Amino acid sequence: MTRFLPVSNPDFMPPEHLRAIQEQRFLRTVHHVYRNVPWYRDKMRDHGVSIDEIRSLDDISKLPFIVKTDLRDTYPFGMFAVPMSEIVRLHASSGTTGKPIVVSYTQSDLDVWKRVVARALASFGVNNGDTLQNSFGYGLFTGGLGLHGGGEKHGVSVIPISGGNTERQIMLMRDFHATVISCTPSYFIHLMDKAREMGIKIADLSLRIGVFGAEPWTDEMRKRIESEAGIKAYDIYGLTEIVGPGVGAECTEQAGPHIFEDHFYPEIIDPDTLQPLPDGEFGELVFTTLSKKAMPLLRYRTRDITRIIPERCACGRTLRRIARISHRSDDMFIVRGVNVFPGQIESALLTLEGTLPNYQIILTRDNGLDNIEVQVELVPEKFDDTLKSLEALQKTISDKIQHTIGIRVKVKLVEPNRIPKSEGKAKRVVDQRNL
Ligand code: ADP
Ligand code: ZN
Numbered sequence: 001m002t003r004f005l006p007v008s009n010p011d012f013m014p015p016e017h018l019r020a021i022q023e024q025r026f027l028r029t030v031h032h033v034y035r036n037v038p039w040y041r042d043k044m045r046d047h048g049v050s051i052d053e054i055r056s057l058d059d060i061s062k063l064p065f066i067v068k069t070d071l072r073d074t075y076p077f078g079m080f081a082v083p084m085s086e087i088v089r090l091h092a093s094s095g096t097t098g099k100p101i102v103v104s105y106t107q108s109d110l111d112v113w114k115r116v117v118a119r120a121l122a123s124f125g126v127n128n129g130d131t132l133q134n135s136f137g138y139g140l141f142t143g144g145l146g147l148h149g150g151g152e153k154h155g156v157s158v159i160p161i162s163g164g165n166t167e168r169q170i171m172l173m174r175d176f177h178a179t180v181i182s183c184t185p186s187y188f189i190h191l192m193d194k195a196r197e198m199g200i201k202i203a204d205l206s207l208r209i210g211v212f213g214a215e216p217w218t219d220e221m222r223k224r225i226e227s228e229a230g231i232k233a234y235d236i237y238g239l240t241e242i243v244g245p246g247v248g249a250e251c252t253e254q255a256g257p258h259i260f261e262d263h264f265y266p267e268i269i270d271p272d273t274l275q276p277l278p279d280g281e282f283g284e285l286v287f288t289t290l291s292k293k294a295m296p297l298l299r300y301r302t303r304d305i306t307r308i309i310p311e312r313c314a315c316g317r318t319l320r321r322i323a324r325i326s327h328r329s330d331d332m333f334i335v336r337g338v339n340v341f342p343g344q345i346e347s348a349l350l351t352l353e354g355t356l357p358n359y360q361i362i363l364t365r366d367n368g369l370d371n372i373e374v375q376v377e378l379v380p381e382k383f384d385d386t387l388k389s390l391e392a393l394q395k396t397i398s399d400k401i402q403h404t405i406g407i408r409v410k411v412k413l414v415e416p417n418r419i420p421k422s423e424g425k426a427k428r429v430v431d432q433r434n435l
Helices: 015-036 038-047 058-064 068-073 107-123 142-154 167-174 187-196 219-229 342-350 381-384 386-406
Strands: 087-092 102-106 129-135 157-159 180-183 207-212 232-239 242-247 266-271 282-289 300-306 333-335 339-341 353-367 369-378 410-414 429-431
Touching: 015 038, 015 058, 015 282, 015 333, 058 266, 087 107, 087 142, 102 107, 107 142, 107 242, 129 142, 129 167, 142 157, 142 180, 142 242, 167 187, 180 187, 187 207, 187 219, 187 353, 207 219, 219 342, 219 353, 266 429, 333 353, 339 342, 342 353, 342 369, 342 386, 369 386, 386 410
Parallel strands: 129 157, 129 180, 180 207, 207 232, 353 429, 369 410
Antiparallel strands: 087 102, 232 242, 266 282, 282 300, 333 339, 353 369
């Protein structure tokens, strides 16, 4: 095996060092799960691959994939690779798309998690003089404790406020001089709305950086947030199954999250043929954990659609980047035979003046015909406009969406606060079709 020198900052490792670390950790992980998790032994046997065939990272393509239902089938502890006595933390996925999935961490797993989140914060330009208002939910959801641990590790002052109680959030943000906030982008929009109602301008407070993730958000949404709140908004990516937030994070170039590949090895596959795709091509993101002990995963299919960006980032990090996740394959809905993603509608909506970044997509079926209604909140001043000008805006939005997705949608303009707000992930699509 190649020998490599220790490097001080893993984000900037020479690619051959990174590869050597990945290879060593990969082989260790395969043997660890093979020895300790009967499920993997059965799975590899059924797939016709023997452990002796896995000799280098290139052999990864011989391994079977893991999908979400595998984790449900082994609920709750069937994938654990260490005895319970070594497990110090349990989390569960938020269950946006079904029953929760249980994950576990050893002490060293928690340490890796804290370090990747600390590296994420460092790459956003957060430092130990900062105060982090952590408005991700605390609990089984990984967002809250993930940012909490990484924040402390990085040396910032963490305010563990969790989600909700929005007025108090704004009061503390002002009184504690929070300089960084972490939450879902949709919750931050809600926070901005609330601040406006309270007569407080977030741009006048000390906040300078937003750490946003856990749900897709478009660049149009980023522009809205940055200009209204006077902050830089950065993307943090992660999923419970792999570790939680901190699988990847943008740098100040804002050019797609770098993946912390020394711990999480990414592949892109064609979701239909399951064949690996070269860097640059769009497909489904798949991860193999390289350092986890309690619950390593080999080739886990995330259902997130993206591509690996082949070009080196201007920041000098050698870690590869992915294009920001614009959608997950389970978010897609089909209307009149057309595949639509909420992000396409969001992009079309948010380029127009007069609307707030709060919207919801309602799907109904009338005599066998599908209808989409897009409800979008208007800025309060718009309500004084004439009916004629509102009708014109409605038509402009509808045209713009039709131009993007190819089908006509009904647009309903509603007053601020009409669309239900969530403290965590936003619910963008309400499907009332009983399919
Ligand atoms: P659930 O699957 O129940 O939502 P998680 O909380 O683990 O559980 O969510 C992980 C998923 O959230 C990811 O697979 C991805 O679809 C989405 N996600 C997380 N971070 C981002 C991000 N920065 N941009 C887009 N989507 C994200
Ligand atoms: Zn970069």
